[in-house]
Amino acid sequence: MRLQLVVPLKTGDTRKKGDKGVEELNGQLWHVSGPLDIEDARDVKFHCISYVWGLGREKPGSFFDNEISISDKTRPALIAAIRAIKASGFEADGPIEEAFWIDALCVPYADGPDRYGTLESMGHIYSAAESVIIIIQDPAWKIILEASSGTTPDALSYDDMQALEGDKWITSVWTYQELVNARSIHFAPIHPEGYDSIVKGERFFNCTGFSLEQWKKRNNKTTSESLIEFPTLNTFEDTLADLATSSYLGRSVFQVLANMACRTYDPFFPANRLLASLGALTQEVSWGPPSMSLSDLSEKVMATCEADNDYSFIYTTDERDETPGRQWRPDPKQIQTDLSKPVHLIPLLSWSSWGEPMGATQTAHKDDVGFWLDNMIRLQPSEAPGEEVRRLLENWLYRPKDLTQPGAASKGFFRHTESDELNFGEAMLKALKQMRFSGTQEPVICEDGLFFSLKPLHERQDVELFAASSIRWIFGSPGLVRWKEGDKMKFSAGVFTGIVRHERAEAILVI
Template identity: 30%
Template sequence: MRRTPYSPITRFMLLISPATESKDMRLSVLSPDFPDGAPTQLFGDRAWGIAELDLQTSDDTVDFICLSYSWGLGRTPSPFHPTAMVSDRTEPAVSAIIMQRPACQRIWVDAFSVPGEEHPAERAATLESMGFIYSQAIEVIVVLTEQACPAIEQIRQRRDLLPTHLGLLEKEDWVTRAWTYQEAVNAKRLFITCENAAHGTIVDCTEFLSYLGHALILLPLPERAGYPRLDSFEDVMTDWNVAGYLERSALQVMSAMDTRSQTRIEDHFYAMIGALSNEPAKPVQLLSPCEAFISLCERKGDYSFIFSSVERDTTLGRRWRPVDDPKLPAIIRLPSWGNGFRGRVDDGCLILENVVILKPAPPLPHLDAFMKEFVAGYRPDGAYAGLDFGEAAFKVLQELGFRGTSEYVSTGYGFFFCREQLPQLDSVEILVAAGIRWCLGAPGIARYTQDSDKDEVSFYEPGVFVGSMVDLEDAPTIVRLV
């Protein structure tokens, strides 16, 4: 293979797009209708090759299916690009789609459709457009391994999943990969099948989610802890199910991607960009992977990327902003809902909407009932019964993947746990994002000031507010971060 002189990061920076404002885009798809002389591979009883597809969002006659699967560890030479190596699961996964959709004429397959590394600009544009590509497909089909077939067949026959089926599904690594998240959540229609399955062994995602959720909710809590992948599986399916009427926030994507793996560093951010945007790539300035994601969020007006556990920028006017980071992990790995943290930059200041400003204060009497229910809901075994509410809440947050300190600020309405220990200053105030919710409260920012040599300087630290948001529904306002 001819080696490209570009590093992985530089390849990400070369975001030169073939797309136009009318959303035209040329895709390479697997098709039985291919150009004369093109390399072919036999799938079923037909020869398939690579064809070019002119994609326009205004053209409803152009249809194709997108494949979603996990590559695994095995590799084999590509039948269409012999110098390239692809997953040894690619051909079985394609065969599975053809078995379930015999009338299909076009399949977008990452291993065959993404330009190679010897074409860095085209490759980067395609990878940044993944959200667009998957959103334009008539359907996305998830192909699990053959071991998942008994579970798929059980659901197809409308029978409840058994513990043995849950054990088989738990072994699937589809949910652990970075790319599969954005592939699923952008789908118009999402189906699940498996390798080497008979025709008809395919189920709609909504039906799959119903049976999986029912089986998980019947498990005792200690047993459910043994299925972390299925919990993530359920979260992804739910995310797809509500995508039609709830906008996905940056924080929601960061949390969902937190434990997923990828081969290249930049793939983590490509996948997050695809989960937030279903627009084709456009020319942009030279940016790092992290900065490209943050810039997209800023263009969308969603500043919930602030709730990352990384250090803050030290530049005046940008101390609220996370620094460039290889993964930009969320402050806590917890599903959220809401319309994001809406804001805009104006005259060097960040103006944020729908913010509740709280000051340090003793807990209000009615907070006891909320905290008892919160702690008991996560630890019904009473393991934290002897601790005060702040200590017990921190223990629960740790179990949920919180990245922060055990010291907290009591605001009267709840407890705020920060990424880093705060200085003991009277100027501290907590800015709670009312537009994003967790079952335990909402994300927030601690704002405090310190005197420098010349001026009073504001600092910002992200964290988790544990408390009832019902009491704060009439309190949101607009704040300026300088």
């Protein structure tokens, strides 16, 4: 790959302020290095800068001889990062390196393999950096600084939580991949006031989940009400959970897509969602031809996961491939007709999941017989679910009536009064809709739970239902449905809510 960095002029360099490609920043002269043709960015010491572009632009040629218009936040963000590494609170493993990677200056400008290869290597670049320096604007900076000033995390006020809820950095798709790949994280302010201040990431992160939990307790709110009031902060809390385990458990593509679905990106650049997902999935340098379309990029994400034996991307809302032998697979050639509505690799639910056992994902294998999905549970339709199923789902759905029980205030997706208005199947669907489920209204009743399919099944032939045992939610797991249309096999995905019986898991021949 070709890596460009913003670095100080070396001793003996005769260029001066005002020369082409040279800028004076914080009392030093800097330039953008020529592309370093390297195999591994970890051979170079540098810092990555994370910031929000915003709407303002600098004209071509106005900063480091930029060839295209760039964000007017690039200049102050770079200055803030230069000052941040010299602040007393900045921590590094060794001597602090004065070298920075910032997208507006370091991603090659011209369309072609170098540009797209760099964009597909974000996971490699951010994981190789000594640190990620996050440049924050007010009011978020003042909130972060105040929340991190004590020895223990303080709960944020409602107004502060609402201010963070609308912060563009917290909501961005790029934020997820930057955080889960970072070796060290610092926050710094973009404005001149407080340039000598810096906050280590974990000091602020510790107070986020604490604040959500305290808000629920103090105001007698449920998980459902918290999601309505603070959807962004709840997504951020899930991101921090993935960050906490990323160094030893890794992430399934299903986990990544579930978090990305709650995040924002410029609709005129829909590839950013998949590029950020790819960066969160692999820390390798981009391989193969560059992805020039959403279809190419969707295929690269799936192929990257298949190489790691992670097939959890099947649990998406995508239409399926019509190619014989691949009908189970999301179709990368789907056409996105609405810029605001992506169609590639959209997860069944935007809800945090885990692997069972911890760190596992949906695996598969091929042999002479065909393609097999591992650790799947065949579901048996029934007239009514058992009492054990009802208890499991109702205990998850409803807060206990007696709030004096230990931990009762933090339990339940809904208030217990919801059970007077809806049966548990209707309540389960209502909860799934809050998690962005877009499937059918009527579940298939099974012995061990309820299966909510993406597509209506009542007129399908030879319908078979399966639940994953290796990807879990507290209330169930993602699932797959298979049926026949004439002599063709068809597939779609769904959500199973109920008891996941691991002892019944087996490999199923898919096709």
